Amino acid sequence: MKKLVLQxxxxxxxxxxxxxxxxxxxxxxxxxxxxxxxxxxxxxxxLEEGKLFPALEKATGMLHxxxxxxxxxxxxxxxxxxxxxxxxxxxxxDQALAVLDTLNVLIQQHNIKEENILxxxxxxxxxxxxxxLGMGSTCCGACSCA
Amino acid sequence: xxxxKILNYELSPSPATIFGxxxxxxxxxxxxxxxxxxxxxxxxxxxxxxLALALTHCLVLGMLAPIMVGALFQLMPVVAxxxxxxxxxxxxFVALGSALIAAGLSLGFLRGITAGFVFAGMLxxxxxxxxxxxxxxxxxxxxxxxxxxxxxxxxxLAFLMVVxxxxxxxGNFAGxxxxxxxxxxxxxxxxxxxxxxxxxxxxxxxxxxxxFWQTKRPSAYWHKALPGVLWLSLLxxxxxxxxxxxxxxxxxxxxxxxxxxxxxxxxxxxxFDPAWGLWLVCTASYMCAALLAALPPLLxxxxxxxLPDFISQALPWWIAVLVxxxxxxxxxxxxxxxxxxxxxxxxxxxxxxxxxxxxTMQTVLPPQRLLWQARAVLLAYALLMLLPLAPxxxxxxxxxxxxxxxxxxxxxxxxxxxxxxxxxxAVFPTK
Numbered sequence: 001m002k003k004l005v006l007q008x009x010x011x012x013x014x015x016x017x018x019x020x021x022x023x024x025x026x027x028x029x030x031x032x033x034x035x036x037x038x039x040x041x042x043x044x045x046x047l048e049e050g051k052l053f054p055a056l057e058k059a060t061g062m063l064h065x066x067x068x069x070x071x072x073x074x075x076x077x078x079x080x081x082x083x084x085x086x087x088x089x090x091x092x093x094d095q096a097l098a099v100l101d102t103l104n105v106l107i108q109q110h111n112i113k114e115e116n117i118l119x120x121x122x123x124x125x126x127x128x129x130x131x132x133l134g135m136g137s138t139c140c141g142a143c144s145c146a
Numbered sequence: 147x148x149x150x151k152i153l154n155y156e157l158s159p160s161p162a163t164i165f166g167x168x169x170x171x172x173x174x175x176x177x178x179x180x181x182x183x184x185x186x187x188x189x190x191x192x193x194x195x196x197l198a199l200a201l202t203h204c205l206v207l208g209m210l211a212p213i214m215v216g217a218l219f220q221l222m223p224v225v226a227x228x229x230x231x232x233x234x235x236x237x238x239f240v241a242l243g244s245a246l247i248a249a250g251l252s253l254g255f256l257r258g259i260t261a262g263f264v265f266a267g268m269l270x271x272x273x274x275x276x277x278x279x280x281x282x283x284x285x286x287x288x289x290x291x292x293x294x295x296x297x298x299x300x301x302x303l304a305f306l307m308v309v310x311x312x313x314x315x316x317g318n319f320a321g322x323x324x325x326x327x328x329x330x331x332x333x334x335x336x337x338x339x340x341x342x343x344x345x346x347x348x349x350x351x352x353x354x355x356x357x358f359w360q361t362k363r364p365s366a367y368w369h370k371a372l373p374g375v376l377w378l379s380l381l382x383x384x385x386x387x388x389x390x391x392x393x394x395x396x397x398x399x400x401x402x403x404x405x406x407x408x409x410x411x412x413x414x415x416x417x418f419d420p421a422w423g424l425w426l427v428c429t430a431s432y433m434c435a436a437l438l439a440a441l442p443p444l445l446x447x448x449x450x451x452x453l454p455d456f457i458s459q460a461l462p463w464w465i466a467v468l469v470x471x472x473x474x475x476x477x478x479x480x481x482x483x484x485x486x487x488x489x490x491x492x493x494x495x496x497x498x499x500x501x502x503x504x505x506t507m508q509t510v511l512p513p514q515r516l517l518w519q520a521r522a523v524l525l526a527y528a529l530l531m532l533l534p535l536a537p538x539x540x541x542x543x544x545x546x547x548x549x550x551x552x553x554x555x556x557x558x559x560x561x562x563x564x565x566x567x568x569x570x571x572a573v574f575p576t577k
Binding site: 023075076104116 | 291292353356357358360415416418484488491495500501503506507508509513
């Protein structure tokens, strides 16, 4: 679970770099950092939606529980991410900062839910969790070392 | 496992329930400022002067109590997964009732009208009795996972304690009974400032400050210690012989917690946010308040040293301003500037088909305006701290500055609400 939390931190830091570049008016750096953020976000969501959530649903039998809420929030985050991307690509720094401000809050509150409730639930319910996530000795493919 | 509830905004009460508690509050701040500016200023800055007593209750009951009750109505379901039963029915009366209680007490303090205390005592019993009952009903079901959920579970008890002590004092002034006023007053102040206000601020901030301002998340020790470590000293206050020790212990704990919080806020990643400075000043205020409150008993123990008269007289005023304005109004202003646009965004997001854009938080409430509001409230805070130097004219200046800062906040929040209604109509033309 620590590795999933680390991915949250890495996404946060990448988003901060993008915001810092936008504040400086460095659109090229903003685009570069946002692209990296976007890739990390997609990898993390894919891991959760493709492996973690199905494993939790199978282990607990809860098909309409927390995973449904988390998937809906992923969709909201992706939607806002696309909006921010459009603003950055169009060179609209102020608009991009406004969207990133909301995106950041949305991501933070989502991470708090996952880290305080969902991950501990997964840790207690899913046998061989590391294996399920492909986070044994080899790289999972979603972290920054990939 | 099936009973586990995830944190979910779907569980949050209707916007009307929360906005009804939160939106009128800054306007009571405006009235409090006007009362300071144009009220009878004799005796200021003495803590027992009629105006100081009236101002304290206008601020705490009229402005802070509805916000904190509204926050509990929102956070108990969203953060702890348990809706407050009857919140929708009680919410419309919280702001108005609190304002009336504050008005009754102010009449009692300023004009010596006993009926004011009678009215305030009776209305507080009814309103806050109902509020406490529904909060306790939800609180007892909360599963504690961190300091926020633990604070949500226990603060209704602190609220009950403050209200019960307050009603006891009001009853005393109304002539219903004769009690040891000074003993009850110490308990009322201690439970009000530490048990209710500080506990709720630190409990909510432990989740929301890392979320909105991206500070480092509090450690596991922090989550385990709070709010128990704050309440330990409060329990000691019941024994008069231990009150000095309890005060020093509370000051030490508050200073340490505030120092940790200060460092965390100082290192926040979103320091460019307009309200970041309010949190920094808030944590510094608690540090200063703890130091100042510990000063008289400490000096007394160190060779009977006494403070100069001016400092001794101003000390209670400074401590009260540090805690009530620095430690409560500033974080409440910072939170309102974030929470209301966030709630507007979330409610619009949930009601708008996916793929259709909803206005961002900064579109709902532009950061430039929040920055000016933050500057205004900080100016008022500075003037309030300076008030003991020249009470006659600084009271007027501080009162007007405070009114302007809260009036501006109130108007910004109304703009948010109007924007919400406008956007909602665009999505659902018949609503």
